[in-house]
Amino acid sequence: MFDFKIYGHKNMTDKYRHLHIKLTPQRLAIFKFMEGNKSHPSAEAIFSAVKKQYPTMSFATVYNTLDALKNKGGIRELKIDSVKKRYDPDLTPHHHMICVTCHQIFDLFADIEVSITDELIQGFKIHDKNIEITGLCRNCQ
Amino acid sequence: MFDFKIYGHKNMTDKYRHLHIKLTPQRLAIFKFMEGNKSHPSAEAIFSAVKKQYPTMSFATVYNTLDALKNKGGIRELKIDSVKKRYDPDLTPHHHMICVTCHQIFDLFADIEVSITDELIQGFKIHDKNIEITGLCRNCQ
DNA sequence: CTATCTGCAAACGTTTTGCATCTGT
């Protein structure tokens, strides 16, 4: 989930110590579930998955953890789904393709040319550019 | 809101007849409010505005009308705001810039080069490409 | 030790729904 290989982590706890948040077992389970997860899960999906291991897991803990991760720059919150928030542990610059039929989300690691004239942006200071592509995935065509 | 000037509309009702939905006074009030509206209003904003004229206006009617419009291609539903849906009557291709401080939404009518190799899109058939830019607007810098 | 986290339940804001009544066509 985070590229800290340079630290040579001994274990799970060491691996996430840099976040400077309390590393509870519940949180570590969430980190583990998110690590390398390409499904862009919702809070509900994360909750369901981690609840198997921690039957007392609550939404408060899931949202609390996701919020902490988001604030520490550990995950991205996606607005791809108008119904619920989705989370992406992949922080490398990429975009998303959403199938209008099966609603699956596909990563797109294309380097996209976004050339905008100063005149058009009305003095807006750009932090981030994000491209959302809608259409039909191979299966649904 | 719709570019049907070629029909030479006599009045409000004629203007929207092509939608093939019942043109109630409430709906016409919503159409009028949306026409040329650059504020990307939420359902609540539309409701509040139109309620002044129709005190009995309900959310059911607002959502019903927005849904009909969306399905007939009369408006676009935006996913820019993760809390609530926003609606845009402008159907000409354009993108959005969202200020992270004041949360205002600005239109961006730039023609953006999105060149993607066939290999990267995994057979995905693209219908639409949408760019969301986040940053600071001139006022908030 | 104590600042922070967990888990529960209740509250919240947005959107959807059921249904009786009404109305545009």
Added chain:
DNA sequence: ACAGATGCAAAACGTTTGCAGATAG
């Protein structure tokens, strides 16, 4: 006439919050 819209209130849904007890550091 009648398919479809309105308006109300209730429900549904995802998310947030308050708080008492627990725990990581």
